Amino acid sequence: MEYTINKLAQMSGVTTRTLRYYDQIGLLTPARINSSGYRIYGQKEVDRLQHILFYRELDVSLEDITAILNKPDFDQTAALKNHYNKLQTKRARLDKIMANVEKTIAHKERGISMQDNEKFEGLKEKMIEENEQKYGDEIRKKYGNETVDASNAKLMGMSQENYVAMNKLGAEILLVLKEAYATGDPSSEKAQELAAKHKEWLMFSWPSYSKEAHAGLAEMYMADERFTAYYDKHVKGGAQFLRDAILIYAGIK
Amino acid sequence: MEYTINKLAQMSGVTTRTLRYYDQIGLLTPARINSSGYRIYGQKEVDRLQHILFYRELDVSLEDITAILNKPDFDQTAALKNHYNKLQTKRARLDKIMANVEKTIAHKERGISMQDNEKFEGLKEKMIEENEQKYGDEIRKKYGNETVDASNAKLMGMSQENYVAMNKLGAEILLVLKEAYATGDPSSEKAQELAAKHKEWLMFSWPSYSKEAHAGLAEMYMADERFTAYYDKHVKGGAQFLRDAILIYAGIK
DNA sequence: CTTGACCTTTACGCAGCGTAAACGTTTATG
């Protein structure tokens, strides 16, 4: 049995363009070309096309199909396994993306004032990203994944008012830090007010409060020069003073 | 703060080509162009790029991103939901594909001699396909879906030895048919040997044997000119003779 | 003044075809 390009196309459900393309890339060449230049396909080509379409269904690239069909069976199996791994990766990525889209939708649906929202979103996202990038590993090690994820979720779900309030409190802390530092005593009233405010600030993003976690964070402040730089920039020796105040506030040491 | 294209690229982790492309398609145009023709980006552009990359992470097309970023928030939510649906479809497709790849691997792993295997595979697949296409409906009507599916499964799982044996037996049947036909008697010893061999042949692909099914198939042979053509090609009147022999063998009539 | 780092535009390439356009061949019909 011999088939012209249209017949084969109809039989197999592909377009003639596809067949010509497969010819062009050498994936499926006709059995012969007749005197008018027509492509003539035979049974062998029909069979090969079946295989091509089979692999194509599996999302294998035409290049890989070409390679596969020219190799013995065990190589085909290996190729399929390889391909399966790729598919797994792809699906894992898809899953992650979908989870993110879900989160974003949920987050957008909760009312957040439209106006100026774009910037706000950007800020929050950037904040979480930066947090995650800089301290993610350390914090995760120390407090576990759930704590961190919950923290991020809380941040993402935060209303704009809260966000503004949080930033305001952050600025306030710096002011109080200055005053408290002037007393020179981490157990002074001002210093304890400082620690209390810091706790409040923390609770904007932390899912729950515990003295241990608070104290742990305070220790981290000192171990991490990025933190010390931040506080010391405003008040020389501020980071250490803040830590001491928190440790006392938390009842540790 | 103003950024040249390279600065922005480094900040955001994309290439300058990407930024130029985004400019080209109008997704992210620079704040201004300086006297030397350089692209200069400002804070607004940085923010917008953040958003672009965010959506890009979610696998949204650049065209859609352009549209989304020019619309108010509730439209963005709708767009995201729409996008989510697309992702779901994509994942469902992926799952199906993966299941198929798995099946194919499992199927290939069951020992099938490497050599000449491609043809073998092709044959089996084609056989089932053809069977299904030609007789699927009729057989399904007559014996139910389970019988047919089981038959196909048995065929697909068949070892090459069995397949070869089956073909050999098929050829043998034609020979015996000739001899038996010469006796002129469907109840003759040779004719009953013929029917017995046909039963054996049948059992290669049928999940279980029953006299009724066998007799039914024999009747179908006569009703279907494709069958009669096949047997008559080798022995004139062979199809009818085979049917009669089977009917007697099966104890019908 | 030159070197090198940085900027520009233009344009081809990738996968897998869809979709003309412009033209030759075969088959059906008036």
Added chain:
DNA sequence: CATAAACGTTTACGCTGCGTAAAGGTCAAG
């Protein structure tokens, strides 16, 4: 038997989202 319709051919641009030259202008440093 002429002509139209159906079928065949090649060539080539288009789609996405950039990567990767190529060919050239601009700017700060040595």
